[in-house]
Amino acid sequence: MIWRELILPVIVVLAALGIGAYVVAVLDRLIAGTLGMPQTGSAWQAPLARGAWLLTQTANATEAPDWRAWRLAPALYLALAATGLAVVPWSETLVATDLATSVVLWGSVEALATVVIFLHGWSANALFALIGAYRYVALGLSYILVSMFVLIGVALPAESLQFTQVVVSQAELWNVIRQPLGLPLLLIVGLGMTFWGPLNLADSADLAGGTASEVSGPPRLVWDLARAAMLVAFSGVAASAFLGGWLGPWLPGPLWLVLKMLAVLAMLLLLGRLLPRLPPERCVILMWVVLLPLAFVDLVWAGAAAL
Amino acid sequence: MELLTLLVILLLSLGAGLAVQWWPMRRQPLPSYPQRAPFLGGGLPDTHAWSRYHVRYYPMTLLLIAFEMEMMFMYPWAVVYVEKGMMAVMEMGMFLAILSVGIVYAWREGVFHWQ
Numbered sequence: 001m002i003w004r005e006l007i008l009p010v011i012v013v014l015a016a017l018g019i020g021a022y023v024v025a026v027l028d029r030l031i032a033g034t035l036g037m038p039q040t041g042s043a044w045q046a047p048l049a050r051g052a053w054l055l056t057q058t059a060n061a062t063e064a065p066d067w068r069a070w071r072l073a074p075a076l077y078l079a080l081a082a083t084g085l086a087v088v089p090w091s092e093t094l095v096a097t098d099l100a101t102s103v104v105l106w107g108s109v110e111a112l113a114t115v116v117i118f119l120h121g122w123s124a125n126a127l128f129a130l131i132g133a134y135r136y137v138a139l140g141l142s143y144i145l146v147s148m149f150v151l152i153g154v155a156l157p158a159e160s161l162q163f164t165q166v167v168v169s170q171a172e173l174w175n176v177i178r179q180p181l182g183l184p185l186l187l188i189v190g191l192g193m194t195f196w197g198p199l200n201l202a203d204s205a206d207l208a209g210g211t212a213s214e215v216s217g218p219p220r221l222v223w224d225l226a227r228a229a230m231l232v233a234f235s236g237v238a239a240s241a242f243l244g245g246w247l248g249p250w251l252p253g254p255l256w257l258v259l260k261m262l263a264v265l266a267m268l269l270l271l272g273r274l275l276p277r278l279p280p281e282r283c284v285i286l287m288w289v290v291l292l293p294l295a296f297v298d299l300v301w302a303g304a305a306a307l
Numbered sequence: 308m309e310l311l312t313l314l315v316i317l318l319l320s321l322g323a324g325l326a327v328q329w330w331p332m333r334r335q336p337l338p339s340y341p342q343r344a345p346f347l348g349g350g351l352p353d354t355h356a357w358s359r360y361h362v363r364y365y366p367m368t369l370l371l372i373a374f375e376m377e378m379m380f381m382y383p384w385a386v387v388y389v390e391k392g393m394m395a396v397m398e399m400g401m402f403l404a405i406l407s408v409g410i411v412y413a414w415r416e417g418v419f420h421w422q
Contacts, residue, residue, distance in 0.1 A: 005308050005312065006308065006312050006315065008316050009312050009316075010312060010316055010319065013316050014316065014319060014320065017320070019394055055327075055331055056331065058335055058338070059332055060333065060342065060343070061337055061338060061343050062337055062343055062344075062345045063340065063343045063344060063345065063352075064355065071325065071328055071329075072325075074320050074324055074328070075320075075323075075324025075325045076321065076324070076325075078323070078324040079317050079320045079321040079324065081320070082316050082317065082319075082320035083313065083316065083317055083320075086312070086313050086316045086317075089401060096309075096312045096313065096316060097309045097310070097312055097316075098309055099309055099310075101382075103382075104382055107378075122357070124345070124356075125345065125355055125356050126345030126346065126347075126352075126356055126359060127345065127347055127352070127356045128345075128346060128347070129345075129356075130356045130357075130360075134360070134362060137362075138364045141367065141368055141371045142367070142371075144371075145371070145374050145378075146379050148381075152381055152382070152385045155385040155386070156385055156388050156389065157389070159387075159388070159389050159390070160386060161382060161384060161385065208346055208348070212348065213364070214345060215348055217332065217335075218314040218327055218328045218330075218331045218332055219328050221327060222324050222327050225327075225329065226324065245329070270328070270338075270398070281364075281419070281420055281421055283357050283422075284364065284367060284419050285419040285420070288367070288370075288410060288413075288414070288419055289410070289414055289419065292410065293407075296403060296407070303388065303396060306388065306389055307389065307392060307393075
C-alpha cells in the first residue's frame, strides 16, 4: 500500500526528473552535432563534466542581492518541475498525483513558473538580470492563455480535468490527430515555459545571460538542471495530453510514455536549435494576435469533434 | 494519499535544490567587493537596480486578467461540455466573442507594441 502509492511513485518521478535532465543535455548536444555546430568533447560526458565544474566552482555574487530569494528561486523552479511531472500518469495505476483536477494543477505550475523566473532575475539586484525578468513576464503572461485553451481542448472529449481520463479518452484516436492544432501550439508554450531556443527572452545572450547573468557555481547548476527538468515535465504532459500517454501495443505502458516523451523532447530541442530568437514585443504580438486566435480555433475544433 | 505523495515530491525536490547550493558553498568565502559589482557591459552601477521602472506592457497584463477570470469559468465548463451539448457551445461562444473584441480593441490601441 505505502510502497505502491507513496514510495514507488516518488522514486519514479524523481528518477525521471534527474535522468531526464541528463538526457535533455545529451540530446541537445547530439542535435547540435548533427546540425554541424562546433563541439568539444563527447556529448555523453560533456554535461557531467559541466555539472561537476559548476559544483566545484566558486560562486560569484552581486553587491546587495536579495539572498534568500536568490537561492530559493532555482530550487523552487526545480520543485515546480517535479510537481508538473507528478501529475503525469505512467500507466493506469502508476500515477503519483491522480487528482480530479490535475490539468488545473499543471496550469498553476505554468503560472507559478512565471513568478519564480521573475524572482530569479529580480533578486540578483543587477540591471541585465532584471531586464531579462521583465521580458520574461511579458512572454509568460502571453503564452499562458494559449496553453490553457489547448489543455481545455483535451479535457473536452475526456469530460474530465484528470490526466488519466484524458489519456483513456484517446484509446481510439490520439488527440494529436483529433485536434491537429493543439500539439504545435503546446510545443510553443513548452519552449516559452523553459525559455528555450526561439523564446529565450529571460536568459538570452544579448543580455549577457539575462536572469542567470550574475549566477555561477552551484546555484547556476541548480538553475540549468531545473530548466532541463521543466522541459522533461512539459514533455510528459504533452505526451499524455496529445500522444496517448501510456497507450500502445506490445510494450508496457511506462515504456511507451518514455518513448513519447523522448519524441517530444527531440522535437523541442530541434526547434530550439533551428529557429532564431524573437524580439520580445514581436513575441507578444505573435502570441496575442496569431496564436491565441489559433487556440480559439483549436478549442472550437475540439468541441465540434467531441459532440 | 495523492496529496501526500505530491507534498513529499515537492519537499524532496525543493530540499535537493537548496542542498546542492548550500553544501558546496558552506565553506566558500564571499568574493571581494570589486568582483561583486553587477555586470553592466563595462560601467559601474551608482544605484540599486530595484528603482522605479515603467513596465510598458502594463495594459497587456490588464487584458490578461479579463481572460484569467474567464478561465475560471472554463474549467468546470469543460467537464460538463459534452453533457450540455449545444447550450454549452453557445454560452462559451458568446463569452469568448465578447472577450475577443477586447483583443481587437487592444491591438488597435497598440497595447502589444510597447517601445
